[in-house]
Amino acid sequence: MLLYAVVPADATAPETRGIFGQRLETIRGALVTVLVEESFEPPRAASDESQAFAKIICDIAMTTPMLPIRFPTMLTTRSAVLAELQSNEPAWRRRLAELDGLSEVVIRAQWPEADRDLGPASDSSGTTYLVNRAAAIHRRDASVAEISELVRGWAREIKVLHSQQGVRIACLVANADIPQLRNAVMTWQQACNGSKVMVSGPWPAFSFVDQAVVSI
Amino acid sequence: MSDAAVEKWSDEQVALVDLIDRVIGGGVVITGDLVLGVAGVDLVYLGLRLVLAPAHEVEQSVPLGRRLA
Numbered sequence: 416m417l418l419y420a421v422v423p424a425d426a427t428a429p430e431t432r433g434i435f436g437q438r439l440e441t442i443r444g445a446l447v448t449v450l451v452e453e454s455f456e457p458p459r460a461a462s463d464e465s466q467a468f469a470k471i472i473c474d475i476a477m478t479t480p481m482l483p484i485r486f487p488t489m490l491t492t493r494s495a496v497l498a499e500l501q502s503n504e505p506a507w508r509r510r511l512a513e514l515d516g517l518s519e520v521v522i523r524a525q526w527p528e529a530d531r532d533l534g535p536a537s538d539s540s541g542t543t544y545l546v547n548r549a550a551a552i553h554r555r556d557a558s559v560a561e562i563s564e565l566v567r568g569w570a571r572e573i574k575v576l577h578s579q580q581g582v583r584i585a586c587l588v589a590n591a592d593i594p595q596l597r598n599a600v601m602t603w604q605q606a607c608n609g610s611k612v613m614v615s616g617p618w619p620a621f622s623f624v625d626q627a628v629v630s631i
Numbered sequence: 632m633s634d635a636a637v638e639k640w641s642d643e644q645v646a647l648v649d650l651i652d653r654v655i656g657g658g659v660v661i662t663g664d665l666v667l668g669v670a671g672v673d674l675v676y677l678g679l680r681l682v683l684a685p686a687h688e689v690e691q692s693v694p695l696g697r698r699l700a
C-alpha cells in the first residue's frame with residue numbers, strides 16, 4: 416500500500432481518491448493515523464504520478480494538520496504500517512502539534528553571474544576558476560545569511576535546500592504571516608541588484624517533518 | 632529535476648518544480664522490513680530504510696569510492 420500522510424488520531428479519511436483511483440483508508444494508532452491507498456504495484460516513476468500525489472497531499476493539508484510521507488513509500492501490509500506507526504507515534508504526534516497552523520514557503524534567489532561562477536571554466540585557468548568559485552560560495556553564504564535575517568520575524572524554522580544555482584531556502588511560517596513574508600521578500604528583491612527572487616508555496620511542511628534543522 | 636534553467640521559467644513552473652522536489656525529497660521517511668522468499672520459504676531478510684531521494688542527496692551521502700560508475 417502507498418502511504419500518504421500522518422494525521423491526528425481522530426481525523427476522518429478524506430473523500431479524495433489516491434493516485435491509483437482507490438479511496439484513501441485510515442490505519443489508526445492510539446496517537447496518530449496514517450492515510451494509505453491499497454495497491455500492490457508501486458507507482459510509476461513518472462512526473463505525473465508525483466504531481467498527482469502532491470495535489471492529493473495539498474488537498475489533505477487543507478482539511479487537517481498532517482505530516483506528508485515521502486513519495487513513493489510503500490509497505491506490503493496493514494500490520495507493517497501499524498508497526499511503523501506504533502514505533503513512531505509519540506514523535507509524530509508531537510511534531511503534528513508543533514506544525515499545526517504552519518506551512519512551508521520556499522524562497523529562491525538567483526543572480527545572473529551564478530552560472531558563470533559555478534560552471535565549468537573551460538576557457539580560463541584553474542586559478543581563475545577557484546577564485547570565481549570561492550566568490551560564488553561567499554555570495555551564496557551571504558545570501559543565505561541575508562534571507563535568514565530577512566525572514567527572522569516570521570519563520571519559525573528554516574532549512575537551506577540543495578540548489579544548482581543561487582540559493583533555495585525553505586521557511587516554516589504561520590499561515591497568517593505568509594503574505595507579510597512574501598511582501599518582505601519582494602521588497603528585498605527590489606534592493607538586490609540584478610537578482611531574481613521567487614517565493615513558492617504555501618506547501619505542507621515537507622522539509623520540517625522531523626525536527627528543527629535550523630532554528631532562528 | 633534540474634533547476635539550472637529556472638531563471639527562464641514562469642513563477643508557476645518554478646512553484647511546480649519546488650513542490651515536486653519537496654514531495655520526493657522531503658516528508659516522513661519510513662523504515663521497513665522485507666523478507667525475500669521463494670515458494671513460501673524465507674531466504675533473505677533485509678532491514679530497509681525506504682528512502683527515495685533526489686540523486687544529488689544520494690551523491691552527497693555516499694562516499695566517492697563507493698559510488699557506482
